[in-house]
Amino acid sequence: MEILGFLRPDGQVGIRNKVAVIYTVHCSMVVASKIQRMFPENTQLFGYPGGCALRDGPVNKIVELAKHSQFGAALVVGLGCEGAEAHMIAERIAESGKPVEAIKINEEDGDIRTIEKGMRLMMQFIQHTSMAERVKMTPADLIVGAECGGSDATSGLASNPTVGAAADLLIRDGGTYMFSETSELLGCADALAARAINAEVAADIRAAIEEAEKASFAHGRFSWGYGNILGGLTSIEEKSYGALAKSGTTPLQGVLRTFRKPDRPGLWIQVGEPASGTFSGDPEGINQFAACGSHLAMFTTGCGSTTGGLIPVIKVIGNVRRPGLIRDNADLDTRPIINGEQSVEEMGQQLYDEILAVAAGKLTKAEVLQHYEA
Amino acid sequence: MKHQAIKMHASDDVATALTDLSAGDTIHVELADQAMDVSLVEDIEFAHKFALHDIAEGQDILKFGLPIGKALVPIKAGAWVHVHNCRSIHFGFHREQYGLKA
Numbered sequence: 001m002e003i004l005g006f007l008r009p010d011g012q013v014g015i016r017n018k019v020a021v022i023y024t025v026h027c028s029m030v031v032a033s034k035i036q037r038m039f040p041e042n043t044q045l046f047g048y049p050g051g052c053a054l055r056d057g058p059v060n061k062i063v064e065l066a067k068h069s070q071f072g073a074a075l076v077v078g079l080g081c082e083g084a085e086a087h088m089i090a091e092r093i094a095e096s097g098k099p100v101e102a103i104k105i106n107e108e109d110g111d112i113r114t115i116e117k118g119m120r121l122m123m124q125f126i127q128h129t130s131m132a133e134r135v136k137m138t139p140a141d142l143i144v145g146a147e148c149g150g151s152d153a154t155s156g157l158a159s160n161p162t163v164g165a166a167a168d169l170l171i172r173d174g175g176t177y178m179f180s181e182t183s184e185l186l187g188c189a190d191a192l193a194a195r196a197i198n199a200e201v202a203a204d205i206r207a208a209i210e211e212a213e214k215a216s217f218a219h220g221r222f223s224w225g226y227g228n229i230l231g232g233l234t235s236i237e238e239k240s241y242g243a244l245a246k247s248g249t250t251p252l253q254g255v256l257r258t259f260r261k262p263d264r265p266g267l268w269i270q271v272g273e274p275a276s277g278t279f280s281g282d283p284e285g286i287n288q289f290a291a292c293g294s295h296l297a298m299f300t301t302g303c304g305s306t307t308g309g310l311i312p313v314i315k316v317i318g319n320v321r322r323p324g325l326i327r328d329n330a331d332l333d334t335r336p337i338i339n340g341e342q343s344v345e346e347m348g349q350q351l352y353d354e355i356l357a358v359a360a361g362k363l364t365k366a367e368v369l370q371h372y373e374a
Numbered sequence: 375m376k377h378q379a380i381k382m383h384a385s386d387d388v389a390t391a392l393t394d395l396s397a398g399d400t401i402h403v404e405l406a407d408q409a410m411d412v413s414l415v416e417d418i419e420f421a422h423k424f425a426l427h428d429i430a431e432g433q434d435i436l437k438f439g440l441p442i443g444k445a446l447v448p449i450k451a452g453a454w455v456h457v458h459n460c461r462s463i464h465f466g467f468h469r470e471q472y473g474l475k476a
Contacts, residue, residue: 153420153421154421157380157382157390157392157421161382186464186465187462187463187464187465188440191440222465224465229456229457231421232390232419232420232421232422232423232456234423234442234443234455234456234457234460234462235442235443235457235460235461235462235463235465236462236464236465237440237441237442237443237462237463237464237465238437238442238443241437241438241440241442242438244438244440245382245438337380338392339376339392340376340377340378340380340392341376341377
Protein backbone atom coordinates (compact mmCIF):
# COMPACT_ATOMS: atom_id res chain seq x y z
CA MET A 1 0.00 0.00 0.00
CA GLU A 2 1.37 3.39 -0.93
CA ILE A 3 1.52 6.11 1.70
CA LEU A 4 1.67 9.65 0.32
CA GLY A 5 2.45 12.24 2.94
CA PHE A 6 2.38 16.04 2.97
CA LEU A 7 5.83 17.65 2.81
CA ARG A 8 6.50 20.60 5.12
CA PRO A 9 9.21 23.31 4.78
CA ASP A 10 11.31 21.82 7.60
CA GLY A 11 11.41 18.42 5.89
CA GLN A 12 8.81 16.76 8.10
CA VAL A 13 6.16 14.71 6.35
CA GLY A 14 2.63 14.55 7.75
CA ILE A 15 -0.20 12.09 7.21
CA ARG A 16 -2.94 14.70 7.54
CA ASN A 17 -3.18 18.20 6.11
CA LYS A 18 -4.77 20.86 8.32
CA VAL A 19 -4.49 24.41 9.63
CA ALA A 20 -4.11 25.02 13.37
CA VAL A 21 -6.02 27.69 15.28
CA ILE A 22 -4.45 28.31 18.67
CA TYR A 23 -5.64 30.28 21.71
CA THR A 24 -2.99 31.45 24.14
CA VAL A 25 -5.20 32.04 27.19
CA HIS A 26 -8.69 31.08 28.36
CA CYS A 27 -9.88 34.58 27.49
CA SER A 28 -9.18 34.23 23.77
CA MET A 29 -10.64 30.73 23.48
CA VAL A 30 -14.14 31.79 22.37
CA VAL A 31 -12.89 34.13 19.63
CA ALA A 32 -10.39 31.51 18.41
CA SER A 33 -13.17 28.94 18.41
CA LYS A 34 -15.47 31.19 16.35
CA ILE A 35 -12.71 31.71 13.76
CA GLN A 36 -12.03 27.99 13.54
CA ARG A 37 -15.72 27.12 13.22
CA MET A 38 -16.05 29.39 10.19
CA PHE A 39 -13.79 26.84 8.44
CA PRO A 40 -14.90 23.51 9.89
CA GLU A 41 -13.09 21.33 7.36
CA ASN A 42 -9.45 20.51 7.93
CA THR A 43 -8.83 22.95 10.75
CA GLN A 44 -8.22 22.20 14.40
CA LEU A 45 -8.53 24.27 17.55
CA PHE A 46 -6.27 23.84 20.56
CA GLY A 47 -4.43 26.01 23.06
CA TYR A 48 -3.72 26.91 26.63
CA PRO A 49 -6.95 27.31 28.62
CA GLY A 50 -5.07 28.71 31.60
CA GLY A 51 -4.72 32.21 32.92
CA CYS A 52 -2.39 35.13 32.92
CA ALA A 53 0.83 33.48 34.08
CA LEU A 54 3.35 32.16 31.56
CA ARG A 55 3.89 28.45 32.19
CA ASP A 56 6.68 26.80 30.24
CA GLY A 57 5.27 23.27 30.10
CA PRO A 58 1.94 24.08 28.43
CA VAL A 59 3.50 26.71 26.16
CA ASN A 60 6.20 24.31 24.98
CA LYS A 61 3.49 21.79 24.30
CA ILE A 62 1.33 24.07 22.17
CA VAL A 63 4.36 25.30 20.22
CA GLU A 64 5.36 21.71 19.42
CA LEU A 65 1.76 20.84 18.53
CA ALA A 66 1.64 23.75 16.08
CA LYS A 67 4.96 22.66 14.55
CA HIS A 68 3.51 19.16 14.04
CA SER A 69 3.77 17.61 10.58
CA GLN A 70 -0.02 17.54 10.12
CA PHE A 71 -0.35 21.32 10.10
CA GLY A 72 0.43 23.39 7.02
CA ALA A 73 -0.07 26.73 8.76
CA ALA A 74 -1.07 28.18 12.14
CA LEU A 75 -3.08 31.13 13.44
CA VAL A 76 -2.37 32.23 17.01
CA VAL A 77 -5.14 34.16 18.79
CA GLY A 78 -4.40 36.01 22.00
CA LEU A 79 -6.12 38.57 24.18
CA GLY A 80 -3.08 40.80 24.66
CA CYS A 81 -2.29 40.94 28.37
CA GLU A 82 -1.46 37.29 29.03
CA GLY A 83 2.00 35.91 29.78
CA ALA A 84 1.83 33.40 26.91
CA GLU A 85 2.31 36.25 24.46
CA ALA A 86 0.90 35.52 21.02
CA HIS A 87 3.71 37.01 18.90
CA MET A 88 6.36 35.21 20.93
CA ILE A 89 4.54 31.93 20.43
CA ALA A 90 4.09 32.61 16.72
CA GLU A 91 7.84 33.29 16.32
CA ARG A 92 8.69 29.95 17.89
CA ILE A 93 6.21 28.17 15.61
CA ALA A 94 7.68 30.01 12.60
CA GLU A 95 10.97 28.14 13.12
CA SER A 96 9.21 25.28 11.32
CA GLY A 97 9.06 27.40 8.16
CA LYS A 98 5.29 27.17 7.90
CA PRO A 99 3.15 30.33 7.62
CA VAL A 100 2.16 31.62 11.08
CA GLU A 101 0.42 34.82 12.20
CA ALA A 102 -0.56 36.13 15.62
CA ILE A 103 -3.56 38.38 16.24
CA LYS A 104 -4.71 39.88 19.51
CA ILE A 105 -8.19 40.91 20.52
CA ASN A 106 -6.79 44.02 22.23
CA GLU A 107 -4.70 45.07 19.21
CA GLU A 108 -7.61 44.55 16.80
CA ASP A 109 -9.87 46.50 19.12
CA GLY A 110 -12.50 43.89 19.97
CA ASP A 111 -13.97 40.54 18.92
CA ILE A 112 -15.51 41.38 15.53
CA ARG A 113 -12.36 42.95 14.04
CA THR A 114 -10.29 40.07 15.39
CA ILE A 115 -12.62 37.52 13.80
CA GLU A 116 -12.56 39.42 10.50
CA LYS A 117 -8.76 39.56 10.41
CA GLY A 118 -8.52 35.96 11.52
CA MET A 119 -10.85 34.80 8.77
CA ARG A 120 -8.79 36.51 6.05
CA LEU A 121 -5.62 34.92 7.39
CA MET A 122 -7.34 31.53 7.56
CA MET A 123 -8.32 31.82 3.88
CA GLN A 124 -4.66 32.31 2.94
CA PHE A 125 -3.51 29.49 5.22
CA ILE A 126 -6.09 27.02 3.95
CA GLN A 127 -5.29 27.69 0.33
CA HIS A 128 -1.55 27.48 1.02
CA THR A 129 -1.95 24.20 2.91
CA SER A 130 -3.99 22.71 0.07
CA MET A 131 -0.94 23.07 -2.19
CA ALA A 132 1.37 20.96 -0.01
CA GLU A 133 3.61 18.67 -2.04
CA ARG A 134 2.84 14.94 -1.78
CA VAL A 135 5.79 12.63 -1.14
CA LYS A 136 6.11 8.89 -0.56
CA MET A 137 6.38 7.62 2.99
CA THR A 138 7.49 4.26 4.34
CA PRO A 139 6.91 2.76 7.81
CA ALA A 140 10.39 4.04 8.72
CA ASP A 141 8.99 7.59 8.46
CA LEU A 142 6.21 6.94 10.95
CA ILE A 143 6.11 7.83 14.63
CA VAL A 144 3.30 6.09 16.53
CA GLY A 145 2.15 6.46 20.13
CA ALA A 146 0.05 4.15 22.30
CA GLU A 147 -1.89 4.50 25.52
CA CYS A 148 -4.58 2.67 27.45
CA GLY A 149 -7.67 4.24 29.03
CA GLY A 150 -10.75 2.81 30.71
CA SER A 151 -8.96 -0.55 30.92
CA ASP A 152 -10.47 -3.84 31.98
CA ALA A 153 -9.28 -7.47 32.00
CA THR A 154 -9.38 -7.62 28.20
CA SER A 155 -6.87 -4.78 27.96
CA GLY A 156 -4.06 -6.75 29.59
CA LEU A 157 -4.99 -10.09 28.03
CA ALA A 158 -5.74 -9.08 24.47
CA SER A 159 -5.59 -5.42 23.45
CA ASN A 160 -2.28 -4.35 24.97
CA PRO A 161 -0.36 -7.45 23.81
CA THR A 162 -1.79 -6.82 20.33
CA VAL A 163 -0.49 -3.25 20.46
CA GLY A 164 2.92 -4.57 21.55
CA ALA A 165 2.97 -7.02 18.64
CA ALA A 166 2.08 -4.24 16.17
CA ALA A 167 4.76 -2.01 17.68
CA ASP A 168 7.36 -4.75 17.18
CA LEU A 169 6.39 -4.95 13.48
CA LEU A 170 6.59 -1.16 13.04
CA ILE A 171 10.02 -1.09 14.69
CA ARG A 172 11.17 -4.05 12.57
CA ASP A 173 10.41 -1.87 9.52
CA GLY A 174 12.37 1.10 10.90
CA GLY A 175 9.57 3.04 12.58
CA THR A 176 9.47 4.91 15.89
CA TYR A 177 7.12 4.12 18.74
CA MET A 178 6.32 5.59 22.12
CA PHE A 179 4.06 4.94 25.05
CA SER A 180 3.65 6.68 28.41
CA GLU A 181 1.82 6.66 31.76
CA THR A 182 4.67 5.80 34.15
CA SER A 183 2.12 5.69 36.99
CA GLU A 184 0.80 2.53 35.33
CA LEU A 185 4.28 0.98 35.23
CA LEU A 186 4.88 0.61 38.97
CA GLY A 187 6.83 -2.59 39.44
CA CYS A 188 8.17 -2.55 35.87
CA ALA A 189 11.43 -0.69 36.50
CA ASP A 190 13.59 -3.84 36.51
CA ALA A 191 11.99 -5.23 33.37
CA LEU A 192 12.40 -1.96 31.44
CA ALA A 193 15.90 -1.19 32.73
CA ALA A 194 16.95 -4.66 31.55
CA ARG A 195 15.85 -3.70 28.01
CA ALA A 196 17.55 -0.29 28.01
CA ILE A 197 20.20 0.23 25.32
CA ASN A 198 22.71 1.63 27.84
CA ALA A 199 23.19 2.41 31.51
CA GLU A 200 22.06 6.01 31.13
CA VAL A 201 18.70 5.02 29.68
CA ALA A 202 18.33 2.34 32.36
CA ALA A 203 18.89 4.99 35.04
CA ASP A 204 16.44 7.35 33.26
CA ILE A 205 13.58 4.86 33.24
CA ARG A 206 14.23 3.83 36.84
CA ALA A 207 14.09 7.48 37.87
CA ALA A 208 10.89 8.14 35.91
CA ILE A 209 9.07 5.18 37.46
CA GLU A 210 10.39 5.99 40.93
CA GLU A 211 9.00 9.54 40.59
CA ALA A 212 5.61 8.16 39.62
CA GLU A 213 5.73 5.72 42.54
CA LYS A 214 6.67 8.48 45.01
CA ALA A 215 3.81 10.64 43.72
CA SER A 216 1.41 7.71 44.12
CA PHE A 217 2.49 7.10 47.72
CA ALA A 218 2.42 10.84 48.49
CA HIS A 219 -1.12 11.25 47.23
CA GLY A 220 -2.22 7.88 48.57
CA ARG A 221 -3.61 7.20 45.12
CA PHE A 222 -2.63 4.10 43.21
CA SER A 223 -4.18 2.94 40.03
CA TRP A 224 -5.52 -0.06 41.96
CA GLY A 225 -8.77 -0.95 43.61
CA TYR A 226 -11.13 -3.65 44.77
CA GLY A 227 -12.60 -3.84 41.28
CA ASN A 228 -9.22 -4.92 39.97
CA ILE A 229 -9.06 -7.75 42.54
CA LEU A 230 -12.58 -8.93 41.72
CA GLY A 231 -11.63 -8.76 38.07
CA GLY A 232 -8.77 -11.19 38.56
CA LEU A 233 -5.72 -8.96 39.08
CA THR A 234 -3.61 -10.24 41.97
CA SER A 235 -1.09 -7.43 42.32
CA ILE A 236 -0.18 -3.96 41.11
CA GLU A 237 2.74 -5.64 39.35
CA GLU A 238 0.37 -7.85 37.36
CA LYS A 239 -1.72 -4.83 36.36
CA SER A 240 1.40 -2.92 35.35
CA TYR A 241 2.70 -5.83 33.30
CA GLY A 242 -0.61 -5.77 31.46
CA ALA A 243 0.05 -2.13 30.63
CA LEU A 244 3.69 -2.92 29.82
CA ALA A 245 2.50 -5.41 27.21
CA LYS A 246 2.03 -2.34 24.97
CA SER A 247 5.84 -2.10 24.84
CA GLY A 248 6.43 -5.19 22.71
CA THR A 249 9.84 -6.82 22.96
CA THR A 250 12.40 -4.41 21.49
CA PRO A 251 15.14 -2.52 23.36
CA LEU A 252 14.28 0.73 25.11
CA GLN A 253 15.94 3.62 23.28
CA GLY A 254 15.25 6.32 25.84
CA VAL A 255 12.90 8.41 27.92
CA LEU A 256 11.42 11.59 26.39
CA ARG A 257 11.26 14.26 29.09
CA THR A 258 10.57 17.29 26.93
CA PHE A 259 8.30 17.82 23.97
CA ARG A 260 10.61 16.80 21.18
CA LYS A 261 10.92 14.11 18.55
CA PRO A 262 12.84 10.93 19.43
CA ASP A 263 16.46 11.05 18.19
CA ARG A 264 16.32 7.67 16.52
CA PRO A 265 13.82 4.93 15.65
CA GLY A 266 12.67 2.23 18.04
CA LEU A 267 10.86 2.13 21.37
CA TRP A 268 10.63 5.21 23.61
CA ILE A 269 8.80 6.09 26.81
CA GLN A 270 7.27 9.54 26.95
CA VAL A 271 7.02 11.50 30.22
CA GLY A 272 5.47 14.97 29.90
CA GLU A 273 7.04 18.20 31.14
CA PRO A 274 5.86 19.00 34.65
CA ALA A 275 2.47 20.68 34.97
CA SER A 276 2.03 20.75 31.20
CA GLY A 277 -1.35 19.02 31.17
CA THR A 278 -4.27 21.16 30.09
CA PHE A 279 -7.60 19.36 30.27
CA SER A 280 -5.75 16.17 31.31
CA GLY A 281 -6.68 12.53 31.05
CA ASP A 282 -6.57 10.29 28.02
CA PRO A 283 -6.86 12.91 25.24
CA GLU A 284 -4.05 14.83 26.93
CA GLY A 285 -1.90 11.72 26.66
CA ILE A 286 -2.61 11.49 22.92
CA ASN A 287 -1.77 15.16 22.42
CA GLN A 288 1.49 14.79 24.31
CA PHE A 289 2.46 12.09 21.82
CA ALA A 290 1.60 14.58 19.08
CA ALA A 291 3.82 17.18 20.72
CA CYS A 292 6.63 14.60 20.45
CA GLY A 293 5.97 14.17 16.73
CA SER A 294 3.66 11.15 16.69
CA HIS A 295 1.65 10.93 13.47
CA LEU A 296 -1.06 8.79 15.05
CA ALA A 297 -1.77 6.77 18.18
CA MET A 298 -3.16 3.40 19.20
CA PHE A 299 -5.56 3.49 22.15
CA THR A 300 -6.72 0.36 23.97
CA THR A 301 -9.83 0.41 26.12
CA GLY A 302 -12.03 -2.15 27.85
CA CYS A 303 -14.76 -0.22 29.63
CA GLY A 304 -15.01 2.00 26.64
CA SER A 305 -13.29 5.33 26.19
CA THR A 306 -14.39 6.72 22.82
CA THR A 307 -12.14 9.78 22.79
CA GLY A 308 -9.64 10.84 20.16
CA GLY A 309 -7.16 13.70 20.06
CA LEU A 310 -5.47 16.07 17.64
CA ILE A 311 -3.93 13.15 15.74
CA PRO A 312 -5.73 10.06 14.38
CA VAL A 313 -6.52 7.57 17.15
CA ILE A 314 -6.89 3.85 16.38
CA LYS A 315 -9.18 2.34 19.01
CA VAL A 316 -8.45 -1.27 20.05
CA ILE A 317 -11.19 -2.96 22.09
CA GLY A 318 -11.75 -6.54 23.28
CA ASN A 319 -14.59 -6.25 25.79
CA VAL A 320 -16.95 -9.14 25.00
CA ARG A 321 -19.75 -7.46 26.98
CA ARG A 322 -19.82 -4.32 24.81
CA PRO A 323 -20.65 -5.24 21.21
CA GLY A 324 -22.25 -1.85 20.53
CA LEU A 325 -19.14 0.00 21.64
CA ILE A 326 -17.03 -2.19 19.39
CA ARG A 327 -19.35 -1.78 16.41
CA ASP A 328 -19.41 2.02 16.68
CA ASN A 329 -16.00 2.95 18.06
CA ALA A 330 -13.46 0.16 17.63
CA ASP A 331 -11.04 0.19 14.70
CA LEU A 332 -9.69 -3.19 15.78
CA ASP A 333 -11.83 -5.76 17.60
CA THR A 334 -9.64 -8.00 19.76
CA ARG A 335 -12.49 -10.23 20.97
CA PRO A 336 -11.10 -13.07 18.78
CA ILE A 337 -8.24 -13.33 21.27
CA ILE A 338 -10.63 -13.46 24.23
CA ASN A 339 -12.78 -15.96 22.34
CA GLY A 340 -9.68 -18.03 21.75
CA GLU A 341 -10.05 -17.88 17.96
CA GLN A 342 -7.00 -15.85 16.99
CA SER A 343 -3.53 -15.36 18.38
CA VAL A 344 -1.94 -12.14 19.59
CA GLU A 345 0.52 -12.44 16.71
CA GLU A 346 -2.26 -12.63 14.11
CA MET A 347 -4.11 -9.65 15.55
CA GLY A 348 -0.84 -7.70 15.88
CA GLN A 349 -0.36 -8.02 12.13
CA GLN A 350 -3.91 -6.80 11.54
CA LEU A 351 -3.28 -3.80 13.79
CA TYR A 352 -0.04 -2.98 11.97
CA ASP A 353 -1.90 -3.13 8.65
CA GLU A 354 -4.46 -0.70 10.11
CA ILE A 355 -1.66 1.70 11.15
CA LEU A 356 -0.41 1.78 7.57
CA ALA A 357 -3.94 2.23 6.19
CA VAL A 358 -4.57 5.18 8.51
CA ALA A 359 -1.24 6.70 7.54
CA ALA A 360 -2.27 6.33 3.89
CA GLY A 361 -5.49 8.28 4.52
CA LYS A 362 -8.09 5.93 6.04
CA LEU A 363 -10.02 7.89 8.66
CA THR A 364 -10.34 6.25 12.06
CA LYS A 365 -13.79 6.04 13.64
CA ALA A 366 -12.74 8.71 16.14
CA GLU A 367 -11.89 11.04 13.25
CA VAL A 368 -15.18 10.33 11.48
CA LEU A 369 -17.03 11.02 14.75
CA GLN A 370 -15.02 14.26 15.11
CA HIS A 371 -13.31 13.26 18.34
CA TYR A 372 -10.63 15.93 18.11
CA GLU A 373 -10.29 16.45 21.84
CA ALA A 374 -7.62 19.02 22.62
CA MET B 375 -14.12 -21.51 21.35
CA LYS B 376 -10.72 -22.72 20.25
CA HIS B 377 -8.83 -21.81 23.44
CA GLN B 378 -10.22 -21.66 26.95
CA ALA B 379 -7.19 -20.07 28.58
CA ILE B 380 -4.26 -17.93 27.48
CA LYS B 381 -0.61 -18.18 28.46
CA MET B 382 1.13 -14.86 27.88
CA HIS B 383 4.79 -15.90 27.86
CA ALA B 384 6.81 -19.11 27.55
CA SER B 385 8.18 -18.96 31.10
CA ASP B 386 4.82 -18.29 32.81
CA ASP B 387 3.67 -20.36 35.79
CA VAL B 388 0.01 -19.44 35.25
CA ALA B 389 -2.56 -19.22 32.50
CA THR B 390 -5.58 -16.89 32.53
CA ALA B 391 -9.13 -18.14 31.91
CA LEU B 392 -10.86 -16.73 28.83
CA THR B 393 -14.24 -17.90 30.10
CA ASP B 394 -15.63 -19.32 33.36
CA LEU B 395 -14.03 -22.74 33.89
CA SER B 396 -15.01 -25.57 36.25
CA ALA B 397 -13.14 -27.85 38.65
CA GLY B 398 -12.44 -31.11 36.85
CA ASP B 399 -12.17 -29.52 33.36
CA THR B 400 -9.03 -30.39 31.40
CA ILE B 401 -7.74 -27.21 29.78
CA HIS B 402 -5.49 -27.33 26.73
CA VAL B 403 -3.03 -24.41 26.87
CA GLU B 404 -0.93 -23.44 23.85
CA LEU B 405 1.66 -20.79 23.13
CA ALA B 406 3.68 -20.82 19.89
CA ASP B 407 5.06 -24.40 19.73
CA GLN B 408 4.43 -25.23 23.42
CA ALA B 409 1.30 -27.11 24.47
CA MET B 410 0.08 -28.69 27.68
CA ASP B 411 -3.07 -30.05 29.29
CA VAL B 412 -3.96 -29.01 32.83
CA SER B 413 -6.70 -30.48 35.05
CA LEU B 414 -8.42 -27.84 37.15
CA VAL B 415 -8.81 -28.59 40.86
CA GLU B 416 -11.06 -25.53 41.43
CA ASP B 417 -13.52 -23.34 39.53
CA ILE B 418 -11.71 -20.50 37.74
CA GLU B 419 -13.65 -17.34 36.82
CA PHE B 420 -13.13 -15.41 33.57
CA ALA B 421 -9.83 -13.42 33.71
CA HIS B 422 -8.64 -15.27 36.84
CA LYS B 423 -5.51 -17.41 36.86
CA PHE B 424 -4.65 -21.07 37.48
CA ALA B 425 -1.28 -22.75 38.01
CA LEU B 426 0.16 -24.63 35.01
CA HIS B 427 2.37 -26.77 37.28
CA ASP B 428 3.11 -27.17 40.98
CA ILE B 429 4.54 -23.99 42.54
CA ALA B 430 6.68 -24.06 45.70
CA GLU B 431 6.04 -21.83 48.70
CA GLY B 432 8.07 -18.61 48.42
CA GLN B 433 8.59 -19.05 44.67
CA ASP B 434 8.17 -16.07 42.33
CA ILE B 435 5.07 -16.60 40.20
CA LEU B 436 5.59 -15.48 36.61
CA LYS B 437 3.04 -14.01 34.20
CA PHE B 438 4.11 -12.03 31.07
CA GLY B 439 7.53 -13.58 31.89
CA LEU B 440 7.76 -11.37 35.00
CA PRO B 441 7.07 -11.96 38.73
CA ILE B 442 3.55 -10.90 39.79
CA GLY B 443 4.11 -12.02 43.38
CA LYS B 444 5.41 -14.77 45.63
CA ALA B 445 3.55 -17.97 46.50
CA LEU B 446 2.38 -17.79 50.12
CA VAL B 447 1.86 -21.58 50.31
CA PRO B 448 2.62 -24.53 48.01
CA ILE B 449 0.24 -24.36 45.01
CA LYS B 450 -0.86 -27.39 43.01
CA ALA B 451 -1.16 -27.50 39.22
CA GLY B 452 -4.73 -26.53 38.24
CA ALA B 453 -5.34 -24.48 41.41
CA TRP B 454 -6.67 -20.91 41.47
CA VAL B 455 -3.84 -18.37 41.90
CA HIS B 456 -4.92 -15.05 43.43
CA VAL B 457 -4.53 -12.78 46.46
CA HIS B 458 -5.17 -15.65 48.90
CA ASN B 459 -2.01 -17.52 47.87
CA CYS B 460 0.03 -14.98 45.91
CA ARG B 461 1.42 -11.79 47.44
CA SER B 462 2.68 -8.75 45.56
CA ILE B 463 6.41 -8.41 46.19
CA HIS B 464 6.61 -4.65 46.47
CA PHE B 465 3.07 -3.45 47.13
CA GLY B 466 1.72 -6.20 49.40
CA PHE B 467 0.12 -3.74 51.82
CA HIS B 468 -2.67 -3.02 49.36
CA ARG B 469 -4.25 -6.36 50.07
CA GLU B 470 -4.80 -5.36 53.68
CA GLN B 471 -5.87 -1.87 52.70
CA TYR B 472 -8.78 -3.24 50.72
CA GLY B 473 -9.77 -5.64 53.48
CA LEU B 474 -9.76 -8.72 51.31
CA LYS B 475 -10.03 -11.94 53.22
CA ALA B 476 -8.06 -14.90 51.89
